[in-house]
Amino acid sequence: MKISVLGSGYVGTTAAACLAELGHEVTAIDIDEEVVASLNAGEAPIHEPGLDELLTAHAGGNLTATIDYGVVPETDVTFMALATPSKPDGSIETSIIESAATSLGEAIAGKPSTHQVVVKSTVVPGTTENVIAPRIADAAGEDFEISMNPEFLREGSAVMDFQEPDKIVLGAETDRARETMRAVYEPLVARVATNVVETGIREAEMIKYANNAVLAAKISTMNEIGNICKEYGVDAYEVADAVGLDSRIGRAFLDSGVGWGGSCFPKDVTALITAAREVGYDPSLLDAVVEVNEKQPRRMLELLDEHTDVGDERVAVLGLAFKPGTDDVRESRAIPIIEGLRERGASVVGYDPVATGNMRKRFPDIEYAGSAGEALDGAAAAMVVTEWDEFAALDDEFDRMADPVVVDGRRIVSRRDGLVYEGLTW
Ligand code: UGA
Numbered sequence: 528m529k530i531s532v533l534g535s536g537y538v539g540t541t542a543a544a545c546l547a548e549l550g551h552e553v554t555a556i557d558i559d560e561e562v563v564a565s566l567n568a569g570e571a572p573i574h575e576p577g578l579d580e581l582l583t584a585h586a587g588g589n590l591t592a593t594i595d596y597g598v599v600p601e602t603d604v605t606f607m608a609l610a611t612p613s614k615p616d617g618s619i620e621t622s623i624i625e626s627a628a629t630s631l632g633e634a635i636a637g638k639p640s641t642h643q644v645v646v647k648s649t650v651v652p653g654t655t656e657n658v659i660a661p662r663i664a665d666a667a668g669e670d671f672e673i674s675m676n677p678e679f680l681r682e683g684s685a686v687m688d689f690q691e692p693d694k695i696v697l698g699a700e701t702d703r704a705r706e707t708m709r710a711v712y713e714p715l716v717a718r719v720a721t722n723v724v725e726t727g728i729r730e731a732e733m734i735k736y737a738n739n740a741v742l743a744a745k746i747s748t749m750n751e752i753g754n755i756c757k758e759y760g761v762d763a764y765e766v767a768d769a770v771g772l773d774s775r776i777g778r779a780f781l782d783s784g785v786g787w788g789g790s791c792f793p794k795d796v797t798a799l800i801t802a803a804r805e806v807g808y809d810p811s812l813l814d815a816v817v818e819v820n821e822k823q824p825r826r827m828l829e830l831l832d833e834h835t836d837v838g839d840e841r842v843a844v845l846g847l848a849f850k851p852g853t854d855d856v857r858e859s860r861a862i863p864i865i866e867g868l869r870e871r872g873a874s875v876v877g878y879d880p881v882a883t884g885n886m887r888k889r890f891p892d893i894e895y896a897g898s899a900g901e902a903l904d905g906a907a908a909a910m911v912v913t914e915w916d917e918f919a920a921l922d923d924e925f926d927r928m929a930d931p932v933v934v935d936g937r938r939i940v941s942r943r944d945g946l947v948y949e950g951l952t953w
Contacts, residue, residue: 528552529551529552530543530546530554530606531598531606532555532558534556534609534610535559535562535608539606540566540578541578544578544686546691547585549715551589551714552852554590554591554602555591565739566590568586569582569586577686578685580765585893591775596630598633599635600637603642605645606645606676607648610623610648611624616650618799619794626951628664629662635670635863636883637654641673644674647702648657649735649736649791652733653731654732655673655802659673672703674699674700674731675936677731677732692721694723696732698732699728701857735795735796742780742792744813746786747816749780749789750784751819753953756953757951757952764782764951764953766781775939779820783938783953784936784938785821785827785860785951786819786824787855788850789855793820794856796813801859824863824864825863827934828864828867830934831908831932834949840907842868843896844878845908846860846878846937847901850913851883853880853882854881854884855885859913864910875894876896877896878901878902900923903927904928906930907929907930909933909942911934913937914937931945933948940952
């Protein structure tokens, strides 16, 4: 099939590359000329394992990139993978996807056959039909069909998540739209065993939010239990291991600690809360899911206060990315930790194997170290915020500290003699 993909962020680029790998003829369209040039050169504009290999294999062949919407009518299907960031009130900002919808409508106006549009962006129920479709129709009339296909791609394993999905959700209201999406995914379904869920457009939109809300709630629940465990001297990780053996629960996303961050959970849980309030429902559980998450960095700072006064002291923050395997610092739990340390008058030194550059944009005036050992040098305390593997191997590096107080927010540091070790929830 001939497919165009609007938007070349991590979802759009991953989808374009993986759809090309499935044998489709794919055109990626983005307004950013640098991103387009990078895709055409076979280089990933973002860091995702496996993406460079796919782009090298397909760029210039069945994957091309352009800034020109003029190619859209030559394709059978257009995937919309545009960002839907948060507005200050927590609702989603749809202006980017709306303007892409207008450009798409203008491009397909006059196309002799019915164009198929698939929304991949995360949008609250009703947005595909009430916001995106009318923008396309304004320019193109009614001769197009629209469907919804949410993504479940984790940063750092987006390619694998696309190629070996737990499920593919196809939300459509017409047989033809449904058949189009089946045809898009047919080569993938033939290759790997997966669940294909066929549902309505609004259900597909909600499944994405529900998925992220349940995962965030799982973590917050375990964080709450972990906080109670800590008071009772109970090891929350042993508890999680046993609870996770219940097949109705599962072990994934039960790692307690300093909480969830990133560009998805905070944005999506907040958007669902805001959307619920807009229709008059009070989402008290989801409010609590967020509240517990905000509590965790504060608890980490309070644990530190119990051991030492860090005013005028050097404090190392180990890990700046919102999770290991990425340089993304959006909503990283390191941000409230750094803010809290600075409020206490500490001199903060951050270290991360890959995310220093991005955190420097957020906090240009703290110190950044080139290694964990360098960050620990002379520090009165260390706060461990991201579970990079290398933090499990720290040993003699702790001898470089002025005062060996370590507050571990991710259960990663190996304890050793002489280390004053505090786990956040165990
Ligand atoms: C998340 C979802 O996992 C994807 O399925 C979804 O497609 C994506 O959001 C999205 O909406 O686009 P991502 O934000 O990349 O993916 O990261 P996750 O691996 O889900 O981790 C999110 C946060 O939860 C991280 O800060 C991580 O440290 C934290 N976490 C995760 C925990 O605190 N404990 C755990 O047990 C697991």
